[in-house]
Amino acid sequence: MKPIRIGRIAFTNILPIYQYFDDQGLDVEWIRQVPSLLNRDMAAGNIDMSPISAFAYAEHADEYVLMPDLSISAMGPVGSIFLFTKGDQLHDLDGKTIALTNTSASSVALLKIVLEKFAGVRPNYVTMAPSLEEMMNVADAALLIGDDAVKGKWNGSAYRMYDLGEEWMKQTGLSMTYAVWAVRRAIAESRRSDLEEIYLRFMQAKAEGRKNLTPAIEEAMRQLGGDAAFWKAYFEGLCYDFGEKEKRGLQTYFRYAADLGLLPSNVEIHMLDLPASLGMR
Numbered sequence: 071m072k073p074i075r076i077g078r079i080a081f082t083n084i085l086p087i088y089q090y091f092d093d094q095g096l097d098v099e100w101i102r103q104v105p106s107l108l109n110r111d112m113a114a115g116n117i118d119m120s121p122i123s124a125f126a127y128a129e130h131a132d133e134y135v136l137m138p139d140l141s142i143s144a145m146g147p148v149g150s151i152f153l154f155t156k157g158d159q160l161h162d163l164d165g166k167t168i169a170l171t172n173t174s175a176s177s178v179a180l181l182k183i184v185l186e187k188f189a190g191v192r193p194n195y196v197t198m199a200p201s202l203e204e205m206m207n208v209a210d211a212a213l214l215i216g217d218d219a220v221k222g223k224w225n226g227s228a229y230r231m232y233d234l235g236e237e238w239m240k241q242t243g244l245s246m247t248y249a250v251w252a253v254r255r256a257i258a259e260s261r262r263s264d265l266e267e268i269y270l271r272f273m274q275a276k277a278e279g280r281k282n283l284t285p286a287i288e289e290a291m292r293q294l295g296g297d298a299a300f301w302k303a304y305f306e307g308l309c310y311d312f313g314e315k316e317k318r319g320l321q322t323y324f325r326y327a328a329d330l331g332l333l334p335s336n337v338e339i340h341m342l343d344l345p346a347s348l349g350m351r
């Protein structure tokens with residue numbers, strides 16, 4: 071049988087889970103990419119399961135099921151999804167040009183919700199590689215996510231910064247889910263026992279990360295720099311669960327995105343049904 075191809079987000083945000091994942095004895099192949107490429111390769115069937123943009127799940131909800139109790143979410147500031155402006159406030163951005171990172175899907179739609187629905191402005195958008203300097207050369211504001219946003223925060227002190235998780239929270243009072251763990255339906259059916267084992271390993275990894283963040287913090291410092299206090303606060307601000315609170319926030323996000331014509335209406339969240347005992351934490 072072929073190895074299960076598992077995606078891995080090429081950012082530090084998944085270290086509190088992936089740093090602890092024990093793949094001993096599993097026949098898996100890892101594919102490490104930015105979210106937009108994971109989204110694309112999942113849709114093309116080149117990856118069997120992966121954390122993908124929650125927005126990309128909604129675009130293909132009929133083809134995927136979600137692994138229970140796994141997500142990248144935040145209740146409030148997320149710490150790595152920023153709109154950088156040259157001093158403009160959100161309501162100043164009407165008719166201005168915004169450069170969007172080509173690595174994201176969820177945050178691009180979230181930004182449109184924040185600007186068009188909440189702030190009532192209509193900017194123009196251009197999609198670009200995530201270089202803050204080049205984005206700001208051609209645009210009035212720039213959206214970055216993940217490690218590029220963290221680096222932008224460290225290097226881009228000339229700019230005003232908006233944390234999109236914080237803006238979402240201010241307007242809705244809800245959690246926001248950026249990534250979900252999707253499995254292609256065909257794989258969910260044909261590789262059931264492999265998936266049960268992989269799910270168990272993910273839950274064990276999440277539990278390990280929750281017990282002791284130090285290995286994730288050390289790996290993040292090795293990859294990007296920064297100090298331990300920064301990474302501890304960043305990881306503690308993220309939520310890797312996918313419970314009722316997260317689902318409520320995500321359904322609201324899907325509805326708002328549908329209102330703007332970005333998603334079909336009535337996207338349903340379908341979970342992979344796994345024995346409850348596997349999910350014990």
Ligand SMILES: C=C(O[C@@H]1C=C(C(=O)O)C=C[C@H]1O)C(=O)O
Pocket residue numbers: 079081083105122123124142148150151173174175176177178215216217219248249
């Ligand atoms: C918190 C983050 O979550 C993510 C944001 C995503 C998106 O905008 O599509 C996708 C996956 C996650 O990497 C982040 O990247 O900063």
